[in-house]
Amino acid sequence: xxxxxxxxxxxxxxxxxxFANLNGVRAIAAxxxxxxxxxxxxxDFRIDRIPYINILNFGKTGVTIxxxxxxFLITYLLLEERRNFSAVNFKDFYIRRMLRxxxxxxxxxxxxxxxxxxxxxxxxxxxxxxxxxxxAFCLRMLPDIFNPIWSIGTEEQFYIFHPHFxxxxxxxxxxxxxxxxxxxxxSIQVSMHFLKHTDIIWRLFxxxxxxxxxxxxxxxxxxAILYHNTLHPTFKFRAQSLFNLLFKPGTQVILYILLIGYxxxxxxxxxxxxxxxxxxxxxxxxxxxxxxxxxxxxxxNKKLGYVGQISYGIYLMHKYPLFLILYLVHTYMxxxxxxxxxxxxxxxxxxxxxxxxxxxYFGYEKPFLNIKKRFxxxxx
Numbered sequence: 001x002x003x004x005x006x007x008x009x010x011x012x013x014x015x016x017x018x019f020a021n022l023n024g025v026r027a028i029a030a031x032x033x034x035x036x037x038x039x040x041x042x043x044d045f046r047i048d049r050i051p052y053i054n055i056l057n058f059g060k061t062g063v064t065i066x067x068x069x070x071x072f073l074i075t076y077l078l079l080e081e082r083r084n085f086s087a088v089n090f091k092d093f094y095i096r097r098m099l100r101x102x103x104x105x106x107x108x109x110x111x112x113x114x115x116x117x118x119x120x121x122x123x124x125x126x127x128x129x130x131x132x133x134x135x136a137f138c139l140r141m142l143p144d145i146f147n148p149i150w151s152i153g154t155e156e157q158f159y160i161f162h163p164h165f166x167x168x169x170x171x172x173x174x175x176x177x178x179x180x181x182x183x184x185x186x187s188i189q190v191s192m193h194f195l196k197h198t199d200i201i202w203r204l205f206x207x208x209x210x211x212x213x214x215x216x217x218x219x220x221x222x223x224a225i226l227y228h229n230t231l232h233p234t235f236k237f238r239a240q241s242l243f244n245l246l247f248k249p250g251t252q253v254i255l256y257i258l259l260i261g262y263x264x265x266x267x268x269x270x271x272x273x274x275x276x277x278x279x280x281x282x283x284x285x286x287x288x289x290x291x292x293x294x295x296x297x298x299x300x301n302k303k304l305g306y307v308g309q310i311s312y313g314i315y316l317m318h319k320y321p322l323f324l325i326l327y328l329v330h331t332y333m334x335x336x337x338x339x340x341x342x343x344x345x346x347x348x349x350x351x352x353x354x355x356x357x358x359x360x361y362f363g364y365e366k367p368f369l370n371i372k373k374r375f376x377x378x379x380x
Contacts, residue, residue: 014378014379015377021299022069022289023305023308023309023311025289026069026308030062030308032058033058033062033318047326064279068217068279068283075162078163085377112146133150134154145319178218182219192206192209215276216275246288247294255285263278314357321349322349329344
């Protein structure tokens with residue numbers, strides 16, 4: 001492997017990063033959220049849930065995977081930008097994020113508060129406008145039908161400070177800063193856990209801090225630095241040989257077993273801060289999927305890739321077709337057996353969610369994404 005240094009640069013223009021499996025990860029994470037919400041909201045329409053298995057925490061699992069992937073990919077792209085062009089353009093970074101996130105997010109805010117269901121509070125509206133929907137979510141002000149926007153607030157808050165770590169010139173020091181940040185977050189969370197029962201404000205602050213999953217994203221970010229340094233060494237990492245074991249077939253098998261086993265346990269037991277081990281395992285799996293030459297498993301598939309491409313829309317808008325379909329099944333199929341009800345609910349909900357996300361992606365988001373390309377130095 002050829003060594004590079006912090007000062008190595010390439011000619012101006014565009015550089016390309018390609019991770020074949022990551023759209024598949026997005027697709028799986030989005031579908032996990034949809035499946036979880038199908039089961040969660042069945043009771044609102046007096047429809048029986050699937051017996052013998054609890055998959056309500058599928059949603060938490062999918063969101064944690066999304067956060068880990070987001071932290072990993074954003075960090076890797078910033079590292080590539082600095083490697084190829086010697087510095088990060090912060091203005092372009094924020095323009096890219098705005099063009100990717102804001103159009104669909106604000107469309108949902110307008111529809112949710114002004115079109116349907118018209119019962120969101122003005123406080124929740126203002127919190128959502130200023131990217132604090134996670135606070136509105138903790139205050140139980142967001143209507144269920146579009147409350148997935150809470151996680152967009154978390155991501156936008158993360159983007160406010162995360163790129164500025166790259167003002168540090170030494171990549172190894174950035175890694176140390178990430179680790180310190182993670183430990184600080186955990187210290188605050190543990191403190192809040194023991195204090196939250198004494199006062200309602202502390203309880204709210206503790207819940208808000210839990211839903212501000214900065215640690216999940218920062219775990220993905222730390223793993224991105226280690227992976228990037230493996231491909232393009234800029235500092236000496238003492239545990240590099242240990243990190244390299246991740247790409248061995250035997251280690252990958254163990255890693256997948258641990259991830260599946262942990263998710264299975266997570267479904268049965270709602271562990272406090274159980275997202276942290278899940279973020280770590282997810283980030284390590286993501287690294288292996290990025291290294292397609294050595295990965296023992298691939299989810300590079302046209303259908304999954306397409307679902308991953310439009311996963312942002314699926315995640316934000318799936319509750320609209322879900323609530324409609326649950327209403328129709330409750331109204332017109334109340335006597336149908338459980339199997340037929342679930343086939344209709346699952347097939348119709350997932351199909352409609354993909355259909356609506358496709359329409360908004362190509363008919364609404366695409367022009368903004370085309371503009372976004374003008375501010376990209378690293379294409380993906």
